[in-house]
Amino acid sequence: MKIFTARQIAEIDAYTIEHEPISSIDLMERAAGQIFKWIISHFPAPQSCKVFVGPGNNGGDGLALARMLADKNYAVEVFVLRITDKISDEAEANLERIRNLNTLDLYEMTSIESMPWLFKDDIVVDAIFGSGLSRPLEELSLDVVKAINASDAKVIAIDIPSGLMGEDNSKNNLRGIVRADYTLSLQFPKLAFLFPENAEYVGEWEVLPIGLHPEIIQTEPTAYKLLTREFVKSLLMPRKKFDHKGTYGHGLLISGSYGKMGAAILASRASLRSGIGLLTTHIPRLGYQIMQTAVPEAMVSIDRSDIIFTEYPDLSQFKAVAIGPGIDKKQNSFKAMIDLLKEVKVPMVIDADAINIIGEHPELKEELPMGSIFTPHVKEFERLVGKSGDSYTRNCMQREFAKKHGLSLMLKGAYTAICCPEGTCYFNPTGNPGMATAGSGDVLTGIILSLLSQGYSSHIAAIIGAYLHGLAGDLASVDVGVEALTASDIIDYLPKAWLHLKK
Ligand SMILES: NC(=O)C1=CN([C@@H]2O[C@H](COP(=O)(O)OP(=O)(O)OC[C@H]3O[C@@H](n4cnc5c(N)ncnc54)[C@H](OP(=O)(O)O)[C@@H]3O)[C@@H](O)[C@H]2O)[C@H](O)CC1
Numbered sequence: 439m440k441i442f443t444a445r446q447i448a449e450i451d452a453y454t455i456e457h458e459p460i461s462s463i464d465l466m467e468r469a470a471g472q473i474f475k476w477i478i479s480h481f482p483a484p485q486s487c488k489v490f491v492g493p494g495n496n497g498g499d500g501l502a503l504a505r506m507l508a509d510k511n512y513a514v515e516v517f518v519l520r521i522t523d524k525i526s527d528e529a530e531a532n533l534e535r536i537r538n539l540n541t542l543d544l545y546e547m548t549s550i551e552s553m554p555w556l557f558k559d560d561i562v563v564d565a566i567f568g569s570g571l572s573r574p575l576e577e578l579s580l581d582v583v584k585a586i587n588a589s590d591a592k593v594i595a596i597d598i599p600s601g602l603m604g605e606d607n608s609k610n611n612l613r614g615i616v617r618a619d620y621t622l623s624l625q626f627p628k629l630a631f632l633f634p635e636n637a638e639y640v641g642e643w644e645v646l647p648i649g650l651h652p653e654i655i656q657t658e659p660t661a662y663k664l665l666t667r668e669f670v671k672s673l674l675m676p677r678k679k680f681d682h683k684g685t686y687g688h689g690l691l692i693s694g695s696y697g698k699m700g701a702a703i704l705a706s707r708a709s710l711r712s713g714i715g716l717l718t719t720h721i722p723r724l725g726y727q728i729m730q731t732a733v734p735e736a737m738v739s740i741d742r743s744d745i746i747f748t749e750y751p752d753l754s755q756f757k758a759v760a761i762g763p764g765i766d767k768k769q770n771s772f773k774a775m776i777d778l779l780k781e782v783k784v785p786m787v788i789d790a791d792a793i794n795i796i797g798e799h800p801e802l803k804e805e806l807p808m809g810s811i812f813t814p815h816v817k818e819f820e821r822l823v824g825k826s827g828d829s830y831t832r833n834c835m836q837r838e839f840a841k842k843h844g845l846s847l848m849l850k851g852a853y854t855a856i857c858c859p860e861g862t863c864y865f866n867p868t869g870n871p872g873m874a875t876a877g878s879g880d881v882l883t884g885i886i887l888s889l890l891s892q893g894y895s896s897h898i899a900a901i902i903g904a905y906l907h908g909l910a911g912d913l914a915s916v917d918v919g920v921e922a923l924t925a926s927d928i929i930d931y932l933p934k935a936w937l938h939l940k941k
Pocket residue numbers: 447450451465466469492493494495496497498499521522524526566567568569570571572573574575576579596597598624625650
């Protein structure tokens with residue numbers, strides 16, 4: 439699903455009005471109708487509804503919604519914030535439609551003195567500002583937002599919480615943003631919904647389709663996309679009857695150190711559960727027996743060191759290489775890593791301490807094989823790319839790094855972001871907080887190595903890998919819950935995740 443900027447949404451809106459064709463007031467009626475349907479299905483018993491309305495079309499949506507709710511016997515009070523003399527034509531028309539209705543109460547607010555008391559059982563509809571917000575809130579709108587946030591009422595934001603910018607909130611006044619329980623976004627999610635620091639404003643969010651024109655949605659370019667099952671499924675390569683294990687590639691996993699052999703086991707098992715033809719796992723000598731016992735399907739390559747990674751086998755037979763899970767940052771590992779980066783010609787997955795080694799030796803960034811995939815969590819990301827004060831800026835740095843070095847850079851977390859060399863950033867919707875657990879990243883590395891070895895191109899392997907990993911975690915959490923979920927559970931649910939994805 440494409441994610442557009444506020445400016446693009448306005449263009450898509452205008453295109454729809456011209457080419458469907460539909461009048462803009464009817465499009466607003468359609469948007470309000472969708473929100474109305476959502477509210478009556480989630481809050482079916484008519485109850486007290488206080489609708490706060492701003493000067494633009496977001497306010498217009500709120501006014502049309504107020505009329506619909508009043509018609510359905512909800513006790514509706516509408517508060518029109520007189521912030522400026524300007525009011526959009528559609529908001530004005532919807533204001534006229536309710537001005538003489540006796541089914542609702544209409545108030546004009548010129549100061550915070552007329553702010554009503556908000557009760558716990560009230561539904562507050564936030565229709566003050568939408569995608570047309572151009573600057574941080576001040577004066578009356580700021581005061582109203584603070585009062586809404588101080589209440590216990592259930593807050594439903596239309597399109598986007600008022601005060602939140604669709605993309606960049608690095609210079610915003612964070613005290614002037616509505617903290618919604620639910621955000622009902624029209625047709626597309628906003629980029630800001632996918633950043634962790636905005637979760638407290640957005641609450642639970644849903645996208646409500648309002649029938650914007652499919653032609654422009656398809657042709658309008660965007661750098662941001664939210665993955666869907668249909669899209670990820672469309673990337674899968676079919677398996678053919680006469681395929682053999684050579685068809686699905688031979689991958690090399692460099693993993694494990696003294697005390698961290700579990701990482702090698704987890705990544706190997708995940709790789710084997712994701713369709714790889716042959717897997718060789720290179721480990722320090724001490725791990726030999728445990729590896730052969732725990733993962734009999736994997737071949738083992740033994741390092742001369744008992745405890746760390748210091749060398750690697752002949753690379754000619756491998757279609758892809760993964761390095762990082764459970765290795766250490768010792769000097770000899772660093773030396774072996776330099777040699778490996780210079781020699782390797784196939785795509786690589788670079789994870790964990792392998793990322794940290796590169797972060798500590800920035801000169802290595804110039805050696806990175808094209809088509810590599812980096813899979814840092816936020817701390818590793820900072821060591822590799824640099825620090826930033828907010829997620830939007832971090833995302834810009836991430837996209838820039840991927841483009842500059844010609845590689846895929848995945849930032850792990852809720853809505854894992856995968857930035858590709860050509861500039862697109864995909865966000866992954868699968869996964870849950872139970873997956874923030876030891877070994878979860880090792881499993882992901884194993885899955886991606888497996889996909890690369892099977893011949894998927896780097897960014898596609900990263901996309902399928904992230905989606906599948908999160909899906910396995912989601913399916914596991916249904917049965918084991920989020921607290922008890924372990925990395926081994928994610929592996930155990932990979933078969934179900936594959937079936938679910940291909941359904
Ligand atoms: N997705 C769609 O296609 C549809 C969306 N709809 C709804 O429309 C809004 C967007 O409407 P728009 O009128 O563009 O924007 P707003 O409602 O957010 O309001 C813009 C007006 O507010 C002024 N403004 C902006 N920031 C501030 C501020 N901080 N303080 C005071 N005033 C502010 C702005 O003035 P400018 O000076 O910036 O020009 C505008 O006057 C969308 O979110 C949906 O809810 C349609 O209903 C259906 C189709």
